[in-house]
Amino acid sequence: MAKVRVRYTDYFAQTIQRMREDGLLLVTQGGDGKPNVMTIGWGTMGSIWSRPVFIVLVRPSRHTYSRLEQASDFTVNVPPRDLAAAASYCGTVSGRDHDKFQEMHLTPIPSREVRPPILKECVVHYECRTLHRNDVVPETLAQAVREEAYPGGDFHRIYFGEIVAAYADEDAAQRLPK
Numbered sequence: 001m002a003k004v005r006v007r008y009t010d011y012f013a014q015t016i017q018r019m020r021e022d023g024l025l026l027v028t029q030g031g032d033g034k035p036n037v038m039t040i041g042w043g044t045m046g047s048i049w050s051r052p053v054f055i056v057l058v059r060p061s062r063h064t065y066s067r068l069e070q071a072s073d074f075t076v077n078v079p080p081r082d083l084a085a086a087a088s089y090c091g092t093v094s095g096r097d098h099d100k101f102q103e104m105h106l107t108p109i110p111s112r113e114v115r116p117p118i119l120k121e122c123v124v125h126y127e128c129r130t131l132h133r134n135d136v137v138p139e140t141l142a143q144a145v146r147e148e149a150y151p152g153g154d155f156h157r158i159y160f161g162e163i164v165a166a167y168a169d170e171d172a173a174q175r176l177p178k
């Protein structure tokens, strides 16, 4: 299936919907050149600094965090519903002691503009270069959110990635929620 260039807004609704259902797959690559994949349920896309931006939130305890601190790029991949089990697995075990690509039969293939690969089996892809990062500040966070999301601390770091390429399978619209 050919993957064709799209506007970053073309699959906005479907991307958010899939993020809320099973999660999206965030692929990073550290200084050692090894890629890793983890599931994200929190994030968004928009226009900031006159640029298209994908925002992801990653807790310091994740293996992905150390990769993002070593590199300035990442890819966000939208899994079709038949990859629900893979999304769940990639959101449960760590790349520190698992090769999630092999275990979940996810095929990393070269990206067009950044170093971390995309995932062949996913249907929409966003390649991103980090423009900015900052931390959730407990003192300025609503108390209800702090209690709900951070009972053990581990406050997210927020990564703002410029979307430098966006593309999708030709039949993406049929394979994603309406």
Ligand SMILES: Cc1cc2nc3c(=O)[nH]c(=O)nc-3n(C[C@H](O)[C@H](O)[C@H](O)COP(=O)(O)O)c2cc1C
Binding pocket: 022, 023, 036, 037, 038, 039, 040, 041, 042, 043, 057, 058, 059, 061, 062, 063, 064, 065, 087, 088, 090, 091, 092, 093, 094, 095, 096
């Ligand atoms: C549906 C789902 C959504 C998740 N969303 C996030 C997220 O947005 N940020 C985060 O830091 N962890 C999130 N997680 C947890 C990580 O995916 C999980 O801890 C993962 O095993 C980390 O992998 P790593 O250690 O290889 O980086 C989510 C898990 C699931 C199942």
